[in-house]
Amino acid sequence: MNVDAALALHDVGLVHPNGQRALHGVALEVPRGARVAVVGPSGAGKTSLLRVAGTALRANEGRIELLGEHPWQLQGGALRALRSRVGLIHQAPPIPPRLRVVTAVLAGRLGRWSAWRAMGSLLMPSDIAGAEEALARLDMADRLFDRCDRLSGGQLQRVGMARVLYQQPELILADEPVSALDPTLADMAIGELVAQSRNTGATLLASLHAVDLALKWFDRIVGLRAGVVAFDAPASEVSRAMLQELYANEGSLLPTQAPAHEVNTMVDVLRARPNACR
Ligand SMILES: Nc1ncnc2c1ncn2[C@@H]1O[C@H](COP(=O)(O)OP(=O)(O)OP(=O)(O)O)[C@@H](O)[C@H]1O
Ligand SMILES: [Mg+2]
Secondary structure: OOOOEEEEEEEEEEEOOOOOEEEEEEEEEEEOOOEEEEEOOOOOOHHHHHHHHOOOOOOOEEEEEEOOEOHHHOOHHHHHHHHOOEEEEOOOOOOOOOOEHHHHHHHHHHHHOOHHHHHHHHHOOOOHHHHHHHHHOOOOHHHOOOEHHHOOHHHHHHHHHHHHHHHOOOEEEEEOOOOOOOHHHHHHHHHHHHHHHHHHOOEEEEEOOOHHHHHHHOOEEEEEEOOEEEEEEEHHHOOHHHHHHHOHHHOOOOOOOOOHHHHHHHHHHHHHOOOOOO
16 A cells, blocks of 8 residues: 555455446546645546445445545544545535535534534534634635535535635545636636645645646646546646547547637647646
8 A cells, every 4th residue: 555645546446236237447646735626527527436436325436535544444433534534526416405614614613523522513603713814715714604506516515625724634535616607707816726726735626627628727637537547647748739639539629617719729738838837
């Protein structure tokens, strides 16, 4: 086992219960503190990969190591403790609708709190300032006491991100975390996840729909296609040809945050100066 890796997938295969194969022979090692983006067309297996990495799904083939542990060899309590060190950001956060924003954010640390404190926090939030600080980083501090079912999809995504910033996990697994945000907010939000990784040493593995965001903010890009790793390279070595082959069935345009007509030139520019934004 490589204890320096936050995550290692060895020859991982995943077949969903309906027989649909989502991953095939995936090998991936993410060192601690690394920032890696997973890109690829719809159905490529990005969500499946992140769910296997976070132990929400168990692979049918191969094995995984997570934060220096073999998760599927752990018993209940130890597996729960390991999961509490991982922060999951969902495309549509599964937050109970009537919960207040402040409670949803504070619940990020539930796994680390003793049961009585966790219960108490549901009645009387105990670290309002901490929750507010995390929300402020995503321009959401003014919604602290709103109910989550009064928020837009993009606002809810930001609550889900604030919750993980507050959690301070060792590994952040983010599945299309900014898909509902406008380009300016999306850029800001990914910047905050990257800042969190820099400031706390957290490892960041994120699937992204927009290749320009991936190239701008991440050190390393994994291209996934039909459940197979098509490429795994430093951002500076990812060429437009590699991306166009990855998205070959999506037409000639690459998916990006920026308007489509700016896309091709922007990808070239970002690739040419991959360190400009770090
Ligand atoms: N719960 C499930 N049951 C059966 N098949 C599934 C399930 N989830 C995903 N799949 C299948 O697994 C494959 C990979 O899906 P996955 O959701 O991982 O792709 P993705 O890259 O995240 O796509 P998107 O960009 O649309 O989110 C697809 O063929 C999909 O139909
Ligand atoms: Mg997905």
